Amino acid sequence: MATETEDAHDDGHHLPAVEDWPRGFGEASWWPFVTAVGGAGIYVGAALFLMGNAGIVPSIAGPAAFVGSVGLFLVGLYGWLYHAFVVHFWERGADEHSASKLRWGMVAFLGTEIATFSAGFVYFFFIRSGAGWADVSPPHLLGSLIIANTSILLLSSVTLHFAHDAIREGKRGRFLGLLALTLLLGIVFIGGQAYEYYEFIVHENFTLTTGIFGSAFYGLTGLHGLHVSMGAVLLAIVFARALMGQYSAERHVSVTTVSMYWHFVDAVWVLLVVVLYVGAEVGGAVA
Known part of the structure; x- marks a missing residue:
């Protein structure tokens, strides 16, 4: 005090x-x-x-x-x-003006995140058009693990959406259950990505230094993994606060802002899967 x-x-x-x-x-x-x-x-x-x-x-x-x-x-x-x-x-107090400022603050933050990932995608497409792109062929990327992991992350967006709806309707029990499930799915996704890295590095000998595709792949997916980890921390804080009874139908701005962030990282992951995994599977390492 x-x-x-x-x-x-x-x-x-x-x-x-x-x-x-x-x-x-x-x-x-x-x-x-x-x-x-x-x-x-x-x-x-x-x-x-x-x-x-x-x-x-x-x-x-x-x-x-x-x-x-x-x-x-x-x-x-x-x-x-x-x-x-x-x-x-x-x-x-439950000041709507302050809540609005926090929402717009998250919008501004996501604007910087869009710029960050856009720079990464521009870098990827730039090097893809270069002569060194044919130096290495990537391993088989689009397997059952990435399909399952992507489904898990997309499902977490659905559960978080309905959790947000539940607290706005004052259904605290449903909100807590769906929020806990969202956090669990996020942690499972992070574990799945770590296991995928293990498989690529140990069994496929596909590392950060495996040509320019390796650097692009681990740079972009690693950046996204860091953002998902940040999102998991945010969800954990929201869940801890929810257990303390700090959310209601009138006070849930943090749930709104964290939901915005989580849906954003999910959307970025879909783009990464299309560009990196599907792109490599369809076109190979050669542009």
Whole structure:
């Protein structure tokens, strides 16, 4: 609980970091910094992976840095969002103006995400037209695993849609059940993608350094996998808040914004399947 001295010096600001970690820093929060360090470490891990293949650093350095950085990123994201939206939830009213700002904030964020993935697709089509595209043939990508995994992710969008409908109708039990199922399906999808990577790398010898198709494939699907992992963290936070009774037919803006994000990553995955998996299966590695 913030002290009277802290309240007297907050200058009218109401940032959630007053009770945030580490204590003693007033309104300064370290969670965005932790998240940024984790995000930067992902790129460091990718660089170390390439250096490991060249024998410059131990081969385990890249994967270890990557996994650790993803974990740090997700922990930082959880702490950031928890202190931003959960800690002071009961102190805020159901202000429709504030809810509208959050929805438009998510729309703006998704705009930047569209730009990010668009750049990735432009890169893919650019290198596909280059001379080096014929250097490697991809393995058989469009198998039963990717079909099952895609079906799971699409099903999660359906369950989340009906979960959102349920809370708007005040059906809390149905909302909790469908939300839990959505989170479970998301986790299964992430596990399925990790298993797919294992199959490609270990059994097919198809890695990030397997020609320009390998770099494009793992770059785009890995970026999407990171976004799904972020979405799973968001769903977990929403589910935890739902168990605390923080949603009702009148107060569910976080469910709306997280739903927008989750439907977006699902749509991006469909595009990735068509472009990468179906494209490689139909046209092969040669343009």
